[in-house]
Amino acid sequence: MTKYFLASLILMLGVGLGFWAARHQGLQQNPDATAVSERKLLYYRHPMNPKVTSPTPAKDDMGMDYLPVYAEDQSPPEAQPQQGKILYYRHPMGAADTSPVPKKDEMGMDYLPVYESELANAGQIQISPEKIQKLGVSTETLAKRTLTRSISALGSIQIDERHIHAVTPKFEGWVQRLYVNATGQAVKRGQPLLEVYSPELMTAQQEYLIARQGQQALRQGSAQARGTAKQLTDNALQRLHYWDIAPAQLQRLQSQEKPVDTLPLLSPVNGVVLEKPALEGMRFMPGELLFRIADLSTVWLLAEVFEQDIAEVRLGQAVQVHINAYPDQLFSGKVGFIYPTLATETRTVKVRVELPNAEGLLKPGLYGSVTLAALEDKDEQLAVPDSAVIDSGTRQVVLVQRGEGRFEPHVVKLGRQADGYREVLAGLDAGDQVVTRANFLIDAESNLKSALDGFDSHDAETGQVTHETQHGDQ
Incomplete structure (x- = not known):
């Protein structure tokens, strides 16, 4: 009996010694195993962004586990290099809480100092x-530089109102013949537009011829008689001038000494016919419109300039114009007038630009863009x-x-x-x-x-x- 008891005791002692030796050897191979179990866990941080933390285990958007951060991983304050004056202390977990003096958060963690150098890089x-x-x-x-500003606007070509002429007779009569019988037809200055017959005109011619004959008959008369005759002749001739009878027709009347049945009315300008109320055979009264003619050698472009730009527009300012119909050409003009009213619907002010049109390319109604010459600050x-x-x-x-x-x-x-x-x-x-x-x-x-x-x-x-x-x- 004693023999079996001693054998069991020896066996138990051998097992115990073997377990102790194995544990001792394992601790020697992994000395940090005990330390790991005794390390103080502070929080968990994002695996890709250390600034994002969590007090409990969590996962990021990609399913990766947050990494634990232990107290031993944090460098002691005295080991951190000083970066200038400490401005304040911030919450260690990133909460919007600061303190002017050192303190601890609700978990016992120290607030972290914020230095001047760190603040200098803030916001970068x-x-x-x-x-x-x-x-x-x-x-x-x-x-610094000299600022150069250009103003852009849109507009359309319009007829220069100052170059529109109306052909209106100063006497009563009838249209015997039309030489210009189509609207839009181009005419030259002095070109006959129509021939008219007028009893008043015939009477005026006869009065002139009688006065002229009387002047010739009184060549040997007294000075007073000659003066009176000359005045009557001049008055009769001036009356024909007032009725817009062409000088050539007056010379013909003086040379032939015979009244002309019909007389032509001539175009006063170079231009195009805008209106032609005259019809062959029609009767007209003094002041009645027979033709309206526009001189298109100079045209207007009415541009719509926004109210915030109108202060930069000046009279005489140079302008460059691009016309949609001629994309490869650039036209130049100048500001002739700034209208005094604002269009409330579009919040724009009309600016009148004067453009030369010697070649006749700028036709009324064409659209174009305007660029006002740059204004420079001194x-x-x-x-x-x-x-x-x-x-x-x-x-x-x-x-x-x-x-x-x-x-x-x-x-x-x-x-x-x-x-x-x-x-x-x-x-x-x-x-x-x-x-x-x-x-x-x-x-x-x-x-x-x-x-x-x-x-x-x-x-x-x-x-x-x-x-x-x-x-x-x-």
Whole structure:
């Protein structure tokens, strides 16, 4: 019996010694196993973005587990290099809570210090050099320049009202014959338009011939008689002049000393016939319209200029006109008149442009676009390219390059637009490197809104004036 008891005791001691040896050897091979079980878990962080954390285990959008963060992984405060003056302390889990003095959160974690150097980089956008090259980012140095502005408007060709002439007889008569019998027909100055018969005209011719014969008969008479006869002759001739009888017809009357049954009415100008009420055989009264003729050697273009641009328009200002009918030609003119009223329906003001039309290409009714000659400011203004401005509708932003791969959004206040540039009233300084190409791609690649919000949040926490206010933004 004693023999079996001793054997069992020896066996149990051997098993115990073997288990102890195996455990001791395992601890030597993995000395961190015990330490892992004793490490203090702080929180869990996003596997791809360390700034995103969670107090409990979680998964990201791709199903990857958040990684645990232990207290031992955090560098002690004394081991971190100092980065200037501590401005405040922020919540360790990223909550919107700060403190001017060190403190702990509800889980006993220390608030993290925020240094001046960290705040200096707040609101900047970080883009890798490879990504910058892929996006095709280009920049331009901001400088002062002479702003040149051109105003564009639409309009149509109209007849110059000052060059419209009406052919109206000053006596009663009948149209015997029409030489110009179609509307739109071109006529020359002095060209016969029609022949008329008028009893009044016949009487006037006879009175002239009688007065002239009396003057000749009194050549040997007294001076008073000769003077009276001459005055009667001149008055009769002047009456024919007043009735628009052509000089050639008067010379014919004087040479033949015989009244002419019909006399022609001549065109007063070179132009085209706009209206032709005259008909062959019709009777006309004094002052009745027979022809309306327009001289088209000079025409008007009535342009509709928007009210925000009308202050830049001046009388005599040079104008370039593109006519839709002649896309390869450019016409030049000048501003002749600015109408005193505004069309409330379109919020535009009519501007009259005078255009020479020696070749007759500019026909009334043609449409065209007007470019008023550029206006230049006497003083140079700080200006930013139009392509550099990101307009959100509520504010305008320009990306400024601060270093290799670092961009900083600036809220700007802009003035007039001219020649592809915008006047900078506030928000930028001369010498700034502004992004002129791929700025919208940078916006898409980074979180520009967060960067802009970073300005406001950091400035609010430190009590500093925001960058926007420093530059006078509204």
